[in-house]
Amino acid sequence: MTGGDLNRPEPIRRHHARPVDGNTPPRLAAKRLRDGEVQIVTDLYKTGAEILAQLQELLPALPQGADYATRQEHRRTGREAAMRLLAPIRDHCLDLQDARTIGFLELLYPGLRRFSLPFVRVQELYGAWTRYEEGVHLAVLGHRVHPFYGTYAPTRTVHLELFATWLSQYEGARTRAVDVGTGCGVLALMLGKARFEQVYATDDNPNAIESLAQELKRRTDAWPVSLSVCDLLGEGGPPMDLIVFNPPWMRGQAESLVERALLFQDGLFERFFEQASRRLAPEGRVVMLFSNIMELVQPDEPHPIQTELDRGRFRLVQRLRRKVKPAPDETGRVRRTRERVEVWELALAKG
Numbered sequence: 001m002t003g004g005d006l007n008r009p010e011p012i013r014r015h016h017a018r019p020v021d022g023n024t025p026p027r028l029a030a031k032r033l034r035d036g037e038v039q040i041v042t043d044l045y046k047t048g049a050e051i052l053a054q055l056q057e058l059l060p061a062l063p064q065g066a067d068y069a070t071r072q073e074h075r076r077t078g079r080e081a082a083m084r085l086l087a088p089i090r091d092h093c094l095d096l097q098d099a100r101t102i103g104f105l106e107l108l109y110p111g112l113r114r115f116s117l118p119f120v121r122v123q124e125l126y127g128a129w130t131r132y133e134e135g136v137h138l139a140v141l142g143h144r145v146h147p148f149y150g151t152y153a154p155t156r157t158v159h160l161e162l163f164a165t166w167l168s169q170y171e172g173a174r175t176r177a178v179d180v181g182t183g184c185g186v187l188a189l190m191l192g193k194a195r196f197e198q199v200y201a202t203d204d205n206p207n208a209i210e211s212l213a214q215e216l217k218r219r220t221d222a223w224p225v226s227l228s229v230c231d232l233l234g235e236g237g238p239p240m241d242l243i244v245f246n247p248p249w250m251r252g253q254a255e256s257l258v259e260r261a262l263l264f265q266d267g268l269f270e271r272f273f274e275q276a277s278r279r280l281a282p283e284g285r286v287v288m289l290f291s292n293i294m295e296l297v298q299p300d301e302p303h304p305i306q307t308e309l310d311r312g313r314f315r316l317v318q319r320l321r322r323k324v325k326p327a328p329d330e331t332g333r334v335r336r337t338r339e340r341v342e343v344w345e346l347a348l349a350k351g
């Protein structure tokens with residue numbers, strides 16, 4: 001795939017931004033951003049980072065115990081103001097004196113020599129490049145994966161361990177398995193290690209498919225995987241012994257590529273189960289990695305898997321659950337959580 005086919009921050013080719021540098025008081029620049037002015041950093045990366053830090057301080061504080069919707073709205077307001085600060089790009093590099101290498105600028109914009117990007121997007125690209133170069137170690141695979149820009153990669157792994165437990169007990173056919181919404185490919189790679197003869201992986205985000213394609217090239221021990229950019233299982237194709245899906249776990253409006261991996265909208269589960277009911281081999285299994293987070297945070301929303309089970313097309317074979325380890329919050333305090341991760345194993349009701 002080439003840069004233009006991939007998801008990337010939209011390049012800005014023309015603007016009337018006010019130039020800012022180290023001579024502009026960061027607080028003044030931040031106030032102007034908040035009040036709607038577009039500005040472009042002209043000297044140092046540090047200047048842009050300081051202005052954005054000041055902007056954070058200027059934004060109204062989040063009320064104590066704010067609910068999910070309020071936190072989302074708060075983030076959106078801050079982000080809109082931050083997006084008005086631009087950074088110049090020239091010859092695939094950030095055109096600032098203290099800029100570090102961001103290889104994605106060349107990979108995502110191969111034919112573009114001069115443009116600008118919102119400074120926050122440059123920060124994201126830099127963070128993503130570091131993660132891509134260093135890789136993310138996944139114990140369930142026993143090696144690192146290198147998530148491409150804009151690709152979801154797991155930050156905790158208890159659900160993957162639970163899936164590994166399920167997979168180690170699987171006794172069904174191993175002719176074909178598909179990992180729907182593969183992200184950086186961890187489940188597809190696990191299916192390969194579990195010796196399925198043919199492994200398929202899909203994602204509607206081309207960056208995810210690029211990520212797994214690169215991963216497969218990097219590894220000499222990986223099982224071949226057939227890749228496709230499509231909605232869920234795509235149209236047609238052979239019957240599957242195993243359809244695995246780690247879907248987004250909460251309903252919501254996604255505003256970034258990462259959020260698109262975490263939040264689902266109307267119709268996603270309905271389309272998935274419709275496709276799965278046509279593609280599953282008679283004795284096959286649909287296995288979904290899920291969590292009770294939606295029941296805890298969005299208690300009024302119908303449960304998407306239970307709703308499908310109530311329709312009667314599939315039956316529940318088993319559901320595994322495991323506690324999520326408490327993690328420190330932003331203040332460093334470890335909070336207990338009622339969250340559980342789950343593996344739902346479904347079969348066709350008449351299978």
Ligand SMILES: C[S@@+](CC[C@H](N)C(=O)[O-])C[C@H]1O[C@@H](n2cnc3c(N)ncnc32)[C@H](O)[C@@H]1O
Nearest residue numbers: 152181182183203204205231232246247248261
């Ligand atoms: C929670 S992430 C899981 C990624 C990976 N399978 C894992 O377990 O780490 C959900 C993935 O589903 C993909 N996805 C969301 N909606 C999709 C759709 N309609 N069709 C295909 N993939 C989709 C997202 O791009 C994302 O990579």
